[in-house]
Amino acid sequence: MTLTWTDWQAIAVPLVLAVGAVAVLLIDSFWRSASVQLRHTVVTLLTVALILFGLVFVWAQRDDFKPAFCRPAVEGPAECSLVFEPLTAGLWAVLLIGALGVVGLSAYRLLSADVPVGEYHFLLLSALVGATVLAGARDLATVVIGLEVVSLPSFAMVALRRDRRGSEGALKAFLVSVLSTAVMLFGISYLYGVTGSLYLSTIANRLSGLDPELRRVAFAAGLFVIVGFGFKIAAVPFHGWLPDTYVGAPVEVTAFLAVVSKSAGVAGLLVLVTSGVAPSGSELRTVVAILAALTMTVGNLAALRQQEAVRLLAWSSIGQVGFLLAPLAVGDAQAVVGYLAAYVVVTVGAFGAVAVVQRHRPGGLLTDYRGMVRSEPGLAGALIFFLVVLAGLPPGLAGLFTKFAAFQAVIDAHLGWLAIVMAINVMIGLAVYLRWVAELFRLPAEDPFSVDIESPAVAMISLCAATAAVLSILPSTLFSLAI
């Protein structure tokens, strides 16, 4: 099989990222003569350049349709392993922006000193390679490989600090991930057995023509695949590993897990659902809808009881995934990508703000934020804005309208019960974030948080806030990502 020009174009971004990952690792290992600051800066800039290349590429090709690694099929159109289409462009944009934010949060003086710089960026870029491949994958083998390439570097990143909590978190995530891969492969083998193909388009074609006996097997197989993804994106009841892993990792890595890793999982599931494994009207969509309802309810209710900032964000990210699963369950890619984009921007911002506070107050309790509107008005204002966007209330219109789109998708698909569950969760979610906002506003504070914030952190948080503000005024940009 020879690679055509289209193939090269479709994998240009993952390829460049992969080459760049190796380059970053080599620079850090072999350029020992330079100072730590210089090395760190060069590595950061190189990583940023690689990601920016990806973004420019996506922007330039956003309307194209490039099927890659195709082969003629026995019946129907050609079967392709990797497709770059507008949906892929939207997902890649979200993933790359999220990664860019994480890289910005890991700049010199921000990343804790005991994390090795070269390895960190190497792992980050490798995971990004997997994420981009996963979002473009159109056959099950590529899906599994993409997912593994996202996951394996993540565990290493969690454990990079080599302390006990990190190792524990990494081990938990690793075991769960191995289990989920096994479950997923089991499902995939059955899907292959039933349909005789790994290509999603062919599977979709053949699923509709199955006889009822086999259809039940296909349902079980699809269920296993979805459960596998459920572990990755920490959908309830497969979420047990997430809080400890989030707390054990350095904050930057937690941001990475919450933003890139999670988006990659959602992207993969979205590809599976929209391109055929769960066509509209299939019971698998109902399963996803039930997962969505459970995930958002449990995530938000648990977040309500947290006393630590990172734990609260961890649980509330479970709640947010629940909201993402709702439009996903009805196959509305536009709403999913829009939601993901808003979520990624504000989550990066929120973790950035948390990182600033945690560097000086390692306890990470919500009470550490008391009175910050007076002592650190800029940081507090930005954090409040991020939280309000996550809650989906004005002035965070980006969050409001992405929630709105999710509601619209669900209502249009006649899933009234899910819409009611979502409405109740809007309320619980608001309660979660308001607890934090209330701490920020509480005055007088005995020992208010006030420091000189590192300038890269200021830049990143302002950038996130500005982006979220623009998205709030012009929410239509969010929904033009995946058309």
Next chain:
Amino acid sequence: MSAILLGILALPILAALALWAIPASIGDRLAAMYGSVISGLVLIGSLLLWPRSEGWFAYVPSQDQLLREGSRPLQAVTDVPWIPALGVRFHVAVDSISMPLIVLTALLTFVCCLYSLKITPRIGRTRSLIALLLVIEAGVIGAFSSMDLVLFFVCFEIVLIPMWLVIDIWGDDHDPVGRKRAANTFVLMTVLGSALMLLGFLLVYRQAGTFDLVQLTNSPVLGGHGVPLAAALLIAVGLAVKVPLWPLHIWLPDAHAKAPTVGSVLLAGVLLKLGTYGLIRILVPVLPDATATMAPYLAGFATVAIIAGSLACLAQTDVKRLIAYSSVGHMGFIVLGISTLSQAGLHGALFANIAHGIITGLLFFLAGAIKDRHDTSDLRTIGRALYARLPRIGGLLTFASLASLGLPGLAGFWGEMLVLLGAYRPADSLPRTTYLVFMVIAGLGTVLTAAYFLRLVRNLCQGDPAENPASAFAVDLSRIELITWAPLITLTVLLGVWPGLLLHQWGTL
């Protein structure tokens, strides 16, 4: 015209942002003055918007702007696409229904800012308080002027977090836990209600394919069963939380009792009106058949609200809670008027909306004044003989109570009378006998209202001054109080003797 409307929407928001940009060390006095100027400008702008085609207040619909039945031309229209992917437009305009409410909002905010010049909650932080009041003003005016369901929803939500902060930060300083709980109950119940309302809007969109209120009013979603009924139910529940209609009123007494004076005034005077305005603006015209199906039940709940609110008032020992419960009763009257679907009932509801805003605003100011002077709002601790100790404030309290219980000649009377009239002869599609029963019960409610207000006056104002000695620091009516309350007092009398001022506006609905 549309520039003025956009101006009074944008000005408070921009002014609030500017105020937050100023360092916190700005004096409280200066912040309040700034707020008064801004809200004064908004008030002037809203008065300029008041439609007067021929002469002062004479309202003649211009024939070329006919919207529906030749009576409600839209003014100051701005209509641009906002989020095409979701079908959302930025469509604002005013007409004779929204205009009085906008002026009321501007007036009450202005009065609150003026009041803050001298009298602020003990905790201070007046700069943020003023900024939040301005944001609330913009949100409410936005809701009253939006002609797009989603825009209405957004504006409806804008006020939530500011009001939550106002109660949570500046609320009753004796009871931090209580005010926190009150604020949370308020915001969570309202947000659940508005999320349900949004579901209703989306069902309407699924049926009609548009969020635009003008189009929806011209070609409503017909049918009184199935999806339209579900949509109407969801919208009604969402708005009923805001109104608040019994039994969804449980957030209201606490929120009012714990909120600072200006918060209570805006909450009762303006925010509650969002609910009834939504019923009139959205539910009745957009889902007419489904509303007719629902109306008797709505009227039933409204009647229960009137009685339950009044009975609860009789049992209250806290003056702010008493006024809060009286709002439940009065809002019950308004919902009863709406659910008659008759012209008299709707007119009565619209009129009572305005009258309740003015009178209850005044009552909460008076309650705040009494509370500030005694450092408690508990009736038993305050003692009696206010006539002797604070003669002017006592007199004004009696005046406002009389206005609120519906004494003829004052503003409270006309709305309730028209509502009862509407219930006597409801729209043809509604069961008349049922409404007659409601009318009789609501009539009993007015008697109960009179009972508890007279009880309030007797327990608070009358009595032997010798048993209740004046506290040393209690000054009677201060100048700032007189200035800020004067417009409300004037309007109470003016609307009482000249109801046509507003009623002419609405023509045939």
